Amino acid sequence: MKYYIIAGEASGDLHASRLIRAIKQNDSQADFRAWGGDLMEKEGATIVKHYRDLAFMGFAEVISNLPTILGNMRFCKSDILQYHPDLVIFVDYPGFNIPMAGFAKGKGLKTAYYISPQVWAWKENRVKTLRKVVDKMMVILPFEKNFYQRWDYPVDYVGHPLIEIIEDYKKNNDPATTKNNLQIEGGKKIIALLPGSRKQEILKKLPIMLEAAAQFPQHVFVVGQAPGIADEMIAQFTGAFENIKVLKGDTYGLLSIADAALVTSGTATLETALFGVPEVVCYLGSPISYAIAKRIIKIKYISLVNLIMDKQVVEELIQHELSADNIAAALERVLSDTVAIQHIKEDYFQLNQLLKAGGKASEKAASIIDAMVK
Numbered sequence: 001m002k003y004y005i006i007a008g009e010a011s012g013d014l015h016a017s018r019l020i021r022a023i024k025q026n027d028s029q030a031d032f033r034a035w036g037g038d039l040m041e042k043e044g045a046t047i048v049k050h051y052r053d054l055a056f057m058g059f060a061e062v063i064s065n066l067p068t069i070l071g072n073m074r075f076c077k078s079d080i081l082q083y084h085p086d087l088v089i090f091v092d093y094p095g096f097n098i099p100m101a102g103f104a105k106g107k108g109l110k111t112a113y114y115i116s117p118q119v120w121a122w123k124e125n126r127v128k129t130l131r132k133v134v135d136k137m138m139v140i141l142p143f144e145k146n147f148y149q150r151w152d153y154p155v156d157y158v159g160h161p162l163i164e165i166i167e168d169y170k171k172n173n174d175p176a177t178t179k180n181n182l183q184i185e186g187g188k189k190i191i192a193l194l195p196g197s198r199k200q201e202i203l204k205k206l207p208i209m210l211e212a213a214a215q216f217p218q219h220v221f222v223v224g225q226a227p228g229i230a231d232e233m234i235a236q237f238t239g240a241f242e243n244i245k246v247l248k249g250d251t252y253g254l255l256s257i258a259d260a261a262l263v264t265s266g267t268a269t270l271e272t273a274l275f276g277v278p279e280v281v282c283y284l285g286s287p288i289s290y291a292i293a294k295r296i297i298k299i300k301y302i303s304l305v306n307l308i309m310d311k312q313v314v315e316e317l318i319q320h321e322l323s324a325d326n327i328a329a330a331l332e333r334v335l336s337d338t339v340a341i342q343h344i345k346e347d348y349f350q351l352n353q354l355l356k357a358g359g360k361a362s363e364k365a366a367s368i369i370d371a372m373v374k
Helices: 010-026 038-042 059-064 066-083 094-106 126-133 142-149 161-172 175-182 199-213 231-238 251-255 267-274 287-296 304-309 324-336 338-356 361-373
Strands: 002-007 031-036 046-050 087-091 111-114 136-139 190-194 220-225 244-248 260-264 279-283 315-318
Touching: 002 010, 002 066, 002 094, 010 031, 010 038, 010 087, 010 111, 010 161, 010 361, 031 038, 031 066, 038 046, 046 066, 066 094, 087 094, 087 361, 094 111, 094 126, 111 361, 136 142, 136 361, 161 267, 161 338, 161 361, 175 244, 175 251, 190 199, 190 251, 190 267, 199 220, 199 231, 199 260, 199 279, 199 324, 220 231, 220 251, 231 244, 251 267, 260 267, 260 324, 267 279, 267 304, 267 338, 279 324, 304 338, 315 324, 324 338
Parallel strands: 002 031, 002 087, 031 046, 087 111, 111 136, 190 220, 190 260, 220 244, 260 279, 279 315
Antiparallel strands: none
16 A cells, blocks of 8 residues: 655654554555655655755744745645555644645545644634544544544544653663763763754754753753754854763653753653653743734643643743743752652653553554555
């Protein structure tokens, strides 16, 4: 069978790569053409567009890059028709994928959505569109199934793919290897800096994170550099600091040795929690994007950890609150306040158990997909 997959971000590349592997177990003749990244390519997909050329963050950024986005959409439509897949699979990335699902469905192609767009956060009425254009919706957050039920849209909860991914990593990797490679002296606390996988968010947040790091010369700070980010981009900020190291393309290695973390909002907040690392969540968008988001987004929290648990498990520093002094104060709490650290650890355990209840996400999704194409 032929599968066309669209993943527009680093997290989508990760989850789609695992899905490809699981699909191949059911369909040995599977052929994949995709928008994604290096991980999907390693699993055998032909990559049409890399996600590093697709990730535009925030309302203002999307508007300013609209000609590029519209050009990508035209190319994608043409490419789908030329390839003529048995199934088109969409992985999150809603601004691009929902219109593409409508196009594919309109051309008579089967459509599946793996990792639901976060329509519960804003524009709930998009569920009406999804119900029309997506043949099978697979969700990975426990509360999403109930959300869709309120719209009379039956979906499949397959569990969260990060559970199996992180468990596999822990089984097959020794944290001491990462520590030795970074040449970190024994006894020093290690703080992970995860500024994101998009250039825009790194430019905004990394300088503030580093300014906060300067207040802790006794600790070692390690910047987790996303694979798609050029070395020079990170080096321009880190060169002036003595207690800063950089680790490229090994976020899990970094989290396996970290005592605490400063994390850009997104999938990384959940990854950090599943590694049991106390964290401070950082968000800073353009003033225009933030003003628009504040008006239309209905959620109480910005991090997946707090959203899933429906309470504040980890501290969130958002927009004007994101200053070097505020980061430093919050970091001190997750490094030194034993009561706060214990509460975080207990909530992390409950979070892990909640997400495990869904089962192995990639395998369940692949089984659903196999039934669809056959």
